[in-house]
Amino acid sequence: MSEESVIAALRALADQDCGREAPEEVETLLLAAFRRRHAGKKLKVIALAGLAAAAGITMFFALPREHPQPVVRAATKQQPSTVAAAHAPEPTPVRAAGPKRQKPREIVTEFFPLMDVAPPFERGELLRVMVPASAMREVGLPVNEDRLGDRVYADVLVGQEGLARAIRFVSYR
Amino acid sequence: MIPTDAALLEQALTGAEDAFTALYRRRQGGVYRFALQMTGSTAIAEDVTQEAFLALLLHGTRYDEARGTVASFLYGIARNLVMRRLQRRPGGDVEITEECAGPEDLLEDLTRRESIEQVRQAVLSLPPVFREVVVLCDLQDSSYDEAAAALDCPVGTVRSRLSRGRAMLARKLRGVACAGRSIECPKSL
Numbered sequence: 001m002s003e004e005s006v007i008a009a010l011r012a013l014a015d016q017d018c019g020r021e022a023p024e025e026v027e028t029l030l031l032a033a034f035r036r037r038h039a040g041k042k043l044k045v046i047a048l049a050g051l052a053a054a055a056g057i058t059m060f061f062a063l064p065r066e067h068p069q070p071v072v073r074a075a076t077k078q079q080p081s082t083v084a085a086a087h088a089p090e091p092t093p094v095r096a097a098g099p100k101r102q103k104p105r106e107i108v109t110e111f112f113p114l115m116d117v118a119p120p121f122e123r124g125e126l127l128r129v130m131v132p133a134s135a136m137r138e139v140g141l142p143v144n145e146d147r148l149g150d151r152v153y154a155d156v157l158v159g160q161e162g163l164a165r166a167i168r169f170v171s172y173r
Numbered sequence: 174m175i176p177t178d179a180a181l182l183e184q185a186l187t188g189a190e191d192a193f194t195a196l197y198r199r200r201q202g203g204v205y206r207f208a209l210q211m212t213g214s215t216a217i218a219e220d221v222t223q224e225a226f227l228a229l230l231l232h233g234t235r236y237d238e239a240r241g242t243v244a245s246f247l248y249g250i251a252r253n254l255v256m257r258r259l260q261r262r263p264g265g266d267v268e269i270t271e272e273c274a275g276p277e278d279l280l281e282d283l284t285r286r287e288s289i290e291q292v293r294q295a296v297l298s299l300p301p302v303f304r305e306v307v308v309l310c311d312l313q314d315s316s317y318d319e320a321a322a323a324l325d326c327p328v329g330t331v332r333s334r335l336s337r338g339r340a341m342l343a344r345k346l347r348g349v350a351c352a353g354r355s356i357e358c359p360k361s362l
Contacts, residue, residue, distance in 0.1 A: 009342075014314070025219075038190070
C-alpha cells in the first residue's frame with residue numbers, strides 16, 4: 001500500500017471523527033470549576049484584610065492565654081504582702097506532673113493558590129489564622145452545611161508585597 | 174474581530190468566564206478527538222479533555238506564545254495525560270493484524286464504516302511515539318511545527334516519526350485488506 005493510500009485512509013477516519021466532541025457535562029463541570037476558582041479569588045481579596053486582622057487578633061489573644069497561671073504564681077510568691085496579691089484569686093493548682101501529654105499531631109492540606117498571576121516570590125511570611133470553615137469551601141474542599149460557621153486554623157502565605165498568595169488549612173489529631 | 178486563542182486565554186485567566194467558554198468550545202473537539210484517537214476510549218477522552226482544560230486554568234500562566242500556539246500547548250497537556258493513562262493500562266498495545274502482501278486498492282473499501290474502524294484499530298496499534306505524530310499531523314491536521322511544539326521535540330523528529338508511522342500503517346492496512354478478502358498471505362512474508 002502506498003503512502004498516499006495510507007494518507008487517504010487516515011483522511012477518511014478523520015472525516016468520520018470530525019463531528020465527535022466532548023459531551024456537554026464536561027463543559028458544565030469545567031465551568032463549575034472555573035466559577036469556584038474565581039469566586040474564591042474575589043472572596044480572597046475581600047478576605048485578605050479580614051485575614052490580616054484575624055491574624056493580629058489571634059496572636060493578641062492567643063499569646064497571653066498560653067501561660068497565665070505561672071505569671072500569677074510568680075507574683076504571689078515574690079510579693080506576698082501586697083494588697084493586690086492578697087486579693088488575687090487563688091491560682092488553680094497546676095496539675096502534678098503526670099505522664100507527659102502527647103502533643104497533638106498537626107495535619108495540613110496542600111496550599112491552595114490565591115492569585116492567578118503572582119509577581120515573583122522573593123520572601124514572605126506564613127501567618128497562622130482562624131477563618132470560617134466556609135473559606136475551605138471557597139477553594140473546593142467539602143464542608144457540611146451545618147459546619148460552615150465553625151472556625152478552622154489556616155496558614156496564609158503572604159508575599160513581600162503584602163498580598164496573600166496561598167492558603168492551607170490545619171487540623172489537629 | 175475574532176479574538177485569538179492567546180487573547181481568550183489571557184482573559185480567562187483573569188476571570189472572564191465568557192473567554193474561557195469560547196476557548197473551550199473552540200478547542201475541546203480537537204483535544205477530545207486527539208485523546209480518543211490515541212486511546213480508543215471515549216471515557217478516557219472525556220477525562221483527558223476535562224483535565225486538560227482544568228490544567229489550562231491552573232497553569233495557563235506558563236503558556237509562552239513564543240513557543241507555540243495555545244492549541245499546541247493544550248495538545249501537549251493532553252498528550253501527557255494520555256501517556257500517563259497508556260502506561261497504566263495493563264497489557265499495553267496489542268497488534269491486531271499480521272503483515273502480509275495484499276492489494277493496493279484498500280481506499281475503495283474505506284467507504285465502508287467497517288474499514289474505517291480497521292484503520293482506527295491500526296492507528297491504535299502503533300507504538301505511542303508514532304501514533305501521536307500520526308494522530309496530530311494526519312488526523313488533527315496539525316502542522317509539523319504545531320506537532321513539534323505539542324510533543325516538545327524537533328520538527329525533524331516529527332517528520333521522521335510520521336514517515337515511519339505511515340509505513341507501519343501501510344503494512345498493517347495491507348494485512349487488514351488481505352484478511353478481509355481472504356487472500357492467502359505468502360508464507361515467505
